[in-house]
Amino acid sequence: MSTVSNKPEGVDAEVWDRMLRATPAEARRIIRSGAFQAPTSGLCPGYAQANLIVLPKEQAYDFLLFAQRNPKPCPLLEVTEVGAREATICATDCDIATDFPKYRIYRHGELVEETTDVAAYWRDDFVSFVIGCSFSFESELVEAGIEMRHNTMGRNVSMYLTDIDCMPAGSMGGKMVMSMRPIPHDQVVKAVQISGAIPKVHGAPMHIGDPAAIGVRDIAHPEFGDPVDIREGEVPVFWACGVTPQSIVMNSKPEFAITHAPGCMLITDTKNIDLKE
Amino acid sequence: MSTVSNKPEGVDAEVWDRMLRATPAEARRIIRSGAFQAPTSGLCPGYAQANLIVLPKEQAYDFLLFAQRNPKPCPLLEVTEVGAREATICATDCDIATDFPKYRIYRHGELVEETTDVAAYWRDDFVSFVIGCSFSFESELVEAGIEMRHNTMGRNVSMYLTDIDCMPAGSMGGKMVMSMRPIPHDQVVKAVQISGAIPKVHGAPMHIGDPAAIGVRDIAHPEFGDPVDIREGEVPVFWACGVTPQSIVMNSKPEFAITHAPGCMLITDTKNIDLKE
Structure with a gap:
């Protein structure tokens, strides 16, 4: 399948070449290593990519209900167990805290940092919402x-x-x-x-x-x-x-939230065709 | 639209005739009056009917997540605000505690009562899950x-x-x-x-x-x-x-739960065609 994708600016040519040939699991490992920090559009065609919002359990019920009421912007692919860093439904060998190329940290609705790894921020009360992507x-x-x-x-x-x-x-x-x-x-x-x-x-x-x-x-x-x-x-x-969800975080100002950086998605093991059921 | 439905046993012929000609709002009012306590299959063709499970807020997150993970048996049409008896998304002028023909009360997973009105049981911490129906x-x-x-x-x-x-x-x-x-x-x-x-x-x-x-x-x-x-x-x-959800309640044994009686559904104002989006 041709993706007609051109290398995003700032990405090493050799890394880009590896990403173009990678399976989803391989792409996640390259991203986890820190070698790829760019938008993921066009990579691993046929496999679902995913948006992210991580919230403390205290806000998780409200957000889960928000997603239920707004399925067009927030189609949930997976909601993790409280505190778990691993995705288990949409992918395996998948660390939510490292496998997105770039993250954003929000405190009380303010974007305070963009980073490539959020392991240092992880808390036992976090719930991750993994959301389908266009x-x-x-x-x-x-x-x-x-x-x-x-x-x-x-x-x-x-x-x-x-x-x-x-x-x-x-x-x-x-x-x-x-x-x-x-x-x-x-x-x-x-x-x-x-x-x-x-x-x-x-x-x-x-x-x-x-x-x-x-x-x-x-x-x-x-x-x-x-x-x-x-x-x-x-x-x-x-x-x-x-x-x-980032617009919602900016408006609703939960104490703390982590999202992916726009365009820098998780590449899952879920095939698009399995989302048609 | 012909529904080729025959009158369920035990239903008054005049009430059945009114139900066959009723709009969803009229059907809910007839049911609310206690005049119709039978299965609703075939009534108000073109409009969605709905299953019910009511749980205390303490169990609501787990059930909301259960529904997200099991959309085939539990497609959510509406989740109410905590304590609200009214449905507002799938219907208007709709009292969840009276507008189903028959309910079941479960305590610690045991079916303890079947009744036509659950207003007397209502609590401020209840959340209602209104679920699509075949x-x-x-x-x-x-x-x-x-x-x-x-x-x-x-x-x-x-x-x-x-x-x-x-x-x-x-x-x-x-x-x-x-x-x-x-x-x-x-x-x-x-x-x-x-x-x-x-x-x-x-x-x-x-x-x-x-x-x-x-x-x-x-x-x-x-x-x-x-x-x-x-x-x-x-x-x-x-x-x-x-x-x-009734199988889940029997297995998971929440302290208290209300469901509809199987086949005795809420008739909503939501058109089936609007569920195809």
Whole structure:
């Protein structure tokens, strides 16, 4: 399967070459070693990638209910046992504290640090929410002949903070984050149908067309990730995004939270096709 | 839409006639009055019906996680705020303590009472889990020309305690309950495809054929509901069932739990077609 991905800036060419040929388990070990600290879009095509939010048990019920009420931005692939650092359902030999290329630390809703390893922060009362990612349907879109502009430009996908409210749950609430891909107008319906067939990884788009209709003020300046070119005849298509929990954390201000850095995902052992059940 | 349902035994003919013509809100009011205490299969076709489990907040996180890990038997339509008796997402003007035709009370995993109103038992620390029901796809199966034998016999659907383990979560675990419908062999594929298109109400079957393969010992004696005739050329088809939480309660023995009585469901305002998103 061709992913038509170009090397992200700053990544060592030899490491990139190993990542392109790696199994998910091998990719996690390379990431764990610290050798790869970049966005993971296009890697291990056919396997699900995942977003992360780690919260103290005290906030876990509210967030679990938030995810139940907001399955489009927060499709849960796995919720770990309290205190466990290992994922066991979506992957094996998987350390949640080291196997994402980059993490963000939030204290009372403020982003205080970006780091490549959160083992030093781990606590016995942490619960990890592993959330499906739109990169899962990207490989199918590419297979169907739809260019993923951020991959061909060697960039992170564009993500926007919209003015669409999530349904709140207890202490958790806020606006939805959406990822955007420019799609030629004659491929939009195909993109809806292909992504819609995988509801466990965000499913069909939330919005097609005018960015202003969902409160996106400046398409050239995404709140997360990188801008990409939108060419003549292309339509911006927006999907619910697993960075939404970071918007929720910023709004709801839990005492402490760890997330992945946008675009820098966990590569799981779960095949996308098994998410279609 | 024809439901080809016959009046359940013991139901007043005039009440049955009103139920057959009722909107979901009207049906809930008739049930709230105590006039209808029977299975709800076939009523208000096109609208989702729902299973129930009510637990103290102390067990709510474990059960919410159990439902997340077992979406086939426990597809959540709504989880209420702590202490609230009203459903607000799947219906309006809906009192969870009165709008099911019949309830079951469990203490430490023992079924201690069956009753038509649980208002007297309500506590400030209760959380209600409203769970999708296979009756949602029954109206589509009937539309597609597939007979629902329990409806034409005026009986409750057959439900079996299988030996298939659910994935446990904290204090919650146990075997899966499945509903069974006999389907002519040349309609089985159609039944899989139609039900599979609505994953939020149990989705595709768990098993087709030999009851022994899933630990069903005696097809003529279901653990819940009524037996139905299986005719020459028909195949028993098994779907994950929202009575599974009652199996979990019997196994996990929470201090207190309220469930619906099998087959006696909440009729919601949610259209089945809106569960296909």
